Amino acid sequence: MSDIDIEKQEKTAFSIHSTQSNIILSDEVVGPIGKWQAIKDSFKRVDLGELDSNLTEAERVAIATARAPLKRHLKSRHIQMIAIGGAIGTGLFVGSGSSLRTAGPAGVLIGYGISSTFILCMICALGEMAVEFPVSGGFTTYATRFVDDSFGFAANFNYALQWLVILPLEIVSASITVNYWGTPKKYRDGFVALFWLVIVTINMFGVKGYGEAEFWFSTVKVVCILGFIICGISLVCGARGSYIGGTYWHHPYGAFVGDNAGARFKGVMSVFTSAAFAFGGSEMVGLAAAETSNPRKSLPKAAKQVFWRITIFYMVSLTLVGLLVSHKDPRLIGSSSADAAASPFVIALVSHGIKGLPSVFNVVICIAVLSVGNSSVYACSRTLAAFSEQGYAPKWMNLEYVDRSGRPLVGIIITSTFGLLGFVAASDKEGEVFNWLYALFGLSSLFTWAGICFCHIRFRRALSAQGRSTDELSFVSPVGVKGSYYGIFIITCVLIAEFWVAAWPNGYKQMSGSETVQNFFETYLSFPVFVFSYFGRRIYKKNWQLFIPSIDVDIDTGRREIDIENLKAEIAEEKAELAAKPFYKRAYAFWCE
Template identity: 55%
Template sequence: MSPEDTSGKSSDTKGAIIYETKDVNSVQHEGMSIYSSDPKKSWFQNLVDGFREYELEELDPSLTPAERAAIATARSPLKRHLKNRHLQMIAIGGSIGTGLFVGSGKALRVGGPAGVIIAWILTGSMVYSVVQALGELAVTLPVSGSYMSYVSRFIEPSFGFAIAYNYLLSCLITMPLEIVAASLTVSYWNVPKKYADGFVALFYVVIVSINLFGVKGYGEAEFLFSIIKVLCIIGFIILGIVLVCGGGPNNEGYIGGRYWHNPGGFAHGFKGFAAIFVTSAFSFAGTEMFALAAAETENPRRDLPRAAKQVFWRITLFYIISLTLIGCLVPYTNKHLFAATSVDATASPFVIAIKDAGIKGLPSVVNVVILIAVLSVGNSCIFAGSRTVLSLSQYGYLPKIFAYVDRKGRPLVGLLLCMIFGLLSFLSASPKRPVVFEWMMAISGLSSFFTWGSVCICHIRFRRALAAQGRSTDELAFKAQTGVWGSIYGIILILIALVFQFWVALFPIGGRPSAETFFSAYLSLVVVLFFYMCHKLYTRNWTLFIRAKDLDIDTGRREVDLDLLKQEIREEKEYIASRPIWYRIYRFWC
């Protein structure tokens, strides 16, 4: 790519780009223009100016659509306000939500304690491979709307279009669902139903307000939310060990693996295990969120690898250990587990274990944490949805107005779209709410599997492109610890999970086959295929994939000098190798 490829920018031969801006109130930082307030204006004038569009130089019209889209996502004027501590907590606590606190109750009832542990270990290993692959891509190419950008660049545009819209629908739908879930969670304290709409409005305003503060507001909120969730899980692990050893107020004596023998380790045999595979995946949804924030991270090369590595600790400590303790403390025949369709603490196996031990007061504390977890998911949905809208517009898949980013780095039109969909939460007052929300959930049911599978394919294609273009992995600041084989492993497990879900959707446990049951579980696939075929028919481009030698693996890099980068990577490796073994082990995992 030559320096003349775009107007208002300069570039080295490797494709790293530095852009100019027409905004007079901006300063340059790491090649990116950052808006600063004018001290001569009043605070109100600066506030109003902050909402005005951030103007970038127009791209060269002679560029191909693919080149224009790649450059647009690379130079997106989103603010780089996320620090290492934000990414660490987003990585550690970003996916700890109702899937773990409440969804694990239904999983325990259907699959039994052994089924839960096996499902979560397999899903955790799959997600670990996905996050490693995504970490490598995000560190190398920290572009806006990363999932869609990678799929369109490393596979082909139609597939990227389908995956992006599926992900966007998931975010737009999940946000109002989580707001309603938060309002229902409050009912644990016997709040009158007539106040339900008031809580919906309150939580809606809270989530929207957080995101109007920009990426810094999102980062600080998730930092606080994640700390609370992590402390809750750590506290439960300590308490659970005490209870398993017989230290509870009820003094039942040593419990150990009692419930693994009676009523048993598996509730419905192999089919029960297959049925909870998607439930376990749902509990990990949001793990990939750290990569979506790559374009808004101060130092992605330093911070993103650490965030990607933290997934191992989250899987091991927070999921496997806590769920093992749950399996020891709560039998899958417990009557309270059959309320697992609820979102309040009565359906949570964590609360059931505490109540059965005779401990008072703590269930309300856990319910507060569940409420925070629900709001955290809603907060992440509006963040992710607005960035996906921005990326779709940059690729020409939405009108240009949706690419509006103000001088504070907020994708305002994308935020507005998410806010409009968030108003669906007020359907909670409708008598048709259960039916409407059931089908809304069906649209996003398998979204995570498609997102994760596409990431693994992108990683494989990225490595293939490096080899085909005579490049090596020595130029990568972070290489996936699981390598290409980890991505292959992830794809295999995802395919197995989809087969399991197809089987259970067609022949549900304890029920008869029906079209409603099947499509409520598999509607996401129909959505993906619909968008894929629509794009193919519209563009008349029947290419299944872009050839490896033609893939763009440079646009979006922040490192201008790759030779200097390689030298820095060698020096870092030599430094780590010179340190004691405990430090080398620490750096490998953290």
């Protein structure tokens, strides 16, 4: 089925196509125009018309997000690299240094290993819903449809704020990274302006430009990680003359940080904040579903394979970092420090006499910053548009403005403007601002991932309550609802442990009262923000219903595949074909396709 047919089935009220310098609006040829006029016209708003005033609020939200005029230009290769690229950035390249310093090499692997398990559950749950409902806002919209209005508001606000903060955070990180080459501080503004301009320009080319840029950014990062893994294995095995092995795991260094079990446990728990920052972006496949040409084919493969690739990249590379760099190395400093350019990957190469590659790696870190900054503008602008489509923003803000090229223009402008905070890089308060931006982001990814798992549970419950089954789903999460319950359980445990670490950090007895309070909010600030937005919405709307009744949940509006019976027949045929294949092919299909 072509994209045009799909759009007609979903009753998209407006379509625009460019053919031989003619503009076709709703199938009517207006006439030949110049290229400059075509560019100007592309910024005009798509008029979808008013919705029926007799619709309920839930129906209005479902239809508004389903008919958003976003362009479906993302292909399977874009989707996979978007997810990989969003999760391989400064969190891995730089933030892992903080984790190694506070938890030790074994603590880092435990923290990231546990995080990867609930990432699997989350991304499979997200894939199941995104294949069925590739709507504007993705999982932030599911929170409104499957849970309730207040939860949807909190989820949307939290996710938009998360990416809004990341853009200046990444730009500041990039300006710090160039310190490696001895760049004078007076040139920081120039680098900030350059990074900001590149990121904004890419997003002005629409979703196709974003997807293509992200594909190549991510390719560079993946090649770099693979190169480091090969180099790291060689160094550990003695390529530079002496066998290293597990030296840094033993006396006098140790596999953990701390003199007792409590201190070591706190060290491991502190890893989860940087792990959340590092894995943040792996959920981007769900947000991009609305702009994917064929979500039924591309999203399941992306959801499964992205998890395995990210896990392998992280676990193998961090294992090698722990073998090559001591957690007591004085060059390792906190990821929320003004000297955050001290990447443990770079330290590993420098410490073992590898020349040239450290500079190459810092260039890749700059590319990673561009990649994550690119994703932040994309994600925040789409979330803001969905935020408005769901009735959460004042009409005068026009956040749902989508132009004829499928760009949520107002959202892009707001996100880009907020990115100008990156110019604080030239200020003496740079480190302090960096700390608080990082605190705002902090644990917000954990709330997002727990929310996705909860939406999946509510979606399955609605299916059951309405007498329907997973037989009608194009893709079923291989870990099922149990995986979503597991994800919520682990994330809740992490949040509780993080509260303990934030309130009573290692060495808190030597800290003043103000330092303890500051440490708590720098670690846990995103939690009160989420709680305030949730209960603030409840009080404002005077709505005390905890959940939408399962029987009333809308599980049809926005589906790309609208002929359920025909879909069931196709799924049954595909299952029969798979059942006839050898075991190893069935296993591969279950976990990777």
